[in-house]
Amino acid sequence: MENTIDFLKNYGLSITESRKKILSLFTQTKGALAHADIERNASVNFDRVTIYRTLQTFVDKGIIHTIPTADNSVLYALCKDTCKEGHHHDNHVHFICDSCDTTYCLDNVTIPAVVLPEGFIAKQSDVVISGICKNCEVIKE
Amino acid sequence: MENTIDFLKNYGLSITESRKKILSLFTQTKGALAHADIERNASVNFDRVTIYRTLQTFVDKGIIHTIPTADNSVLYALCKDTCKEGHHHDNHVHFICDSCDTTYCLDNVTIPAVVLPEGFIAKQSDVVISGICKNCEVIKE
DNA sequence: TAAGTTCCTGCAACTGTGTTGCAAAATATT
DNA sequence: AATATTTTGCAACACAGTTGCAGGAACTTA
Ligand SMILES: [Mn+2]
Ligand SMILES: [Mn+2]
Ligand SMILES: [Zn+2]
Ligand SMILES: [Zn+2]
Numbered sequence: 001m002e003n004t005i006d007f008l009k010n011y012g013l014s015i016t017e018s019r020k021k022i023l024s025l026f027t028q029t030k031g032a033l034a035h036a037d038i039e040r041n042a043s044v045n046f047d048r049v050t051i052y053r054t055l056q057t058f059v060d061k062g063i064i065h066t067i068p069t070a071d072n073s074v075l076y077a078l079c080k081d082t083c084k085e086g087h088h089h090d091n092h093v094h095f096i097c098d099s100c101d102t103t104y105c106l107d108n109v110t111i112p113a114v115v116l117p118e119g120f121i122a123k124q125s126d127v128v129i130s131g132i133c134k135n136c137e138v139i140k141e
Numbered sequence: 142m143e144n145t146i147d148f149l150k151n152y153g154l155s156i157t158e159s160r161k162k163i164l165s166l167f168t169q170t171k172g173a174l175a176h177a178d179i180e181r182n183a184s185v186n187f188d189r190v191t192i193y194r195t196l197q198t199f200v201d202k203g204i205i206h207t208i209p210t211a212d213n214s215v216l217y218a219l220c221k222d223t224c225k226e227g228h229h230h231d232n233h234v235h236f237i238c239d240s241c242d243t244t245y246c247l248d249n250v251t252i253p254a255v256v257l258p259e260g261f262i263a264k265q266s267d268v269v270i271s272g273i274c275k276n277c278e279v280i281k282e
Numbered sequence: 283t284a285a286g287t288t289c290c291t292g293c294a295a296c297t298g299t300g301t302t303g304c305a306a307a308a309t310a311t312t
Numbered sequence: 313a314a315t316a317t318t319t320t321g322c323a324a325c326a327c328a329g330t331t332g333c334a335g336g337a338a339c340t341t342a
Contacts, residue, residue: 014308014309014310014317014318014319015309015310016308016309016318016319016320017308017320018319018320019319035299035300036298036299046320046321047320047321047322048299048300048321049300049301049302049320049321049322050319050320050321052299052300052301053319053320054319068209068210068211068213068269069209070207070209070265070267072209072210072213072214072215073213074213074299074300093255093257095257095261098264106257106258106261108258109255109256109257109258112253112255114234114250114253114268114270115250116234116236116247116250116270117247117249117250117275118275119274119275119276119278119279120236120247120272120273120274120275120278121272121273121278122270122271122272123239123271123272123273124211124270124271124272125268125269125270125271126211126267126268126269126270127255127266127267127268128209128266128267129255129257129263129265129266129267130263130264130265130266131261131262131263131264131265132261132262132264133260133261134258134259134260134261135260137260137261137262138260155288155289155290155337155338155339156338156339157289157290157291157337157338158291158337159290159291160290176328176329177328187291187292188291188292188293189292189328189329190291190292190293190329190330190331191290191291191292193328193329193330194290194291195290214328215328215329283342284341284342285340285341285342286339286340286341286342287338287339287340287341288337288338288339288340289336289337289338289339290335290336290337290338291334291335291336291337292333292334292335292336293332293333293334293335294331294332294333295330295331295332296329296330296331296332297328297329297330297331298327298328298329298330299326299327299328299329300325300326300327300328301324301325301326301327302323302324302325302326303322303323303324303325304321304322304323305320305321305322306319306320306321306322307318307319307320307321308317308318308319308320309316309317309318309319310315310316310317310318311314311315311316311317312313312314312315312316
């Protein structure tokens, strides 16, 4: 709890119930979270709008990043230390499990370089892989 | 026009105004189309729902495929011949131009293989790259 | 080509997601 | 503690997408 407060202070954010609670949800969760997950699991009943604004604040500050998904839902996950305010450095692959629906940031799997046709210049690449995750694979055996 | 009719018949679809018109919009367009593009550019004013249902029918039949985007809008583009009903085989990279906002299917750029951590099994990979496209790069010179 | 059947369309109503303006409440500053 | 700044919750809105249903269009068969 103290830890969460210091963390927020380091990012120049004032300490509020929603920020503490939402941040701790992220640190306590392995996978990524959707807006609905937060609305459901936060012990306090924050207004939808507060959750949206808190998430946006965290994205702006480089605390969390969004994850594009094939079904066009929005997911959020904690950034690594390399992300700064207004400047994200997330170049890892994302994995969505078809079985348990968990979304992982594979921090150790970097986005591969892709050779584009003449004239195309890449600025940003997103790789989303779906399949069966480590946990679900073990369960199946 | 005759061509469009035969094409639809080959897929076992009955011939309707909306299907003819929406299909021809795809064949006449280089990049991908959003629902709104179709609503705007179809000479006839089809109901929103009709457009949604026509797009879904085309996706089901393997005529078009959806493209995931970073801003979570839904785009559609024509499939290659290898796609069958209920069974898509699109393993190409998608490119979104930050300048002209066109989305390209880079049919000749295949999705690179990614080495996942132990226990993760990949079923499907999506690669979306954004940057500057061929056209916009030429214009800048 | 006409009748009957099947399928598609348009409308209305609804759900879900995200946004904005504003006053009240909470937090930070002095 | 008083003041200034931020954040919150509410209401209202915008927009994308879905569903049920009745009427209309397209297909089938004769
Ligand atoms: Mn991530
Ligand atoms: Mn494509
Ligand atoms: Zn799993
Ligand atoms: Zn371009």
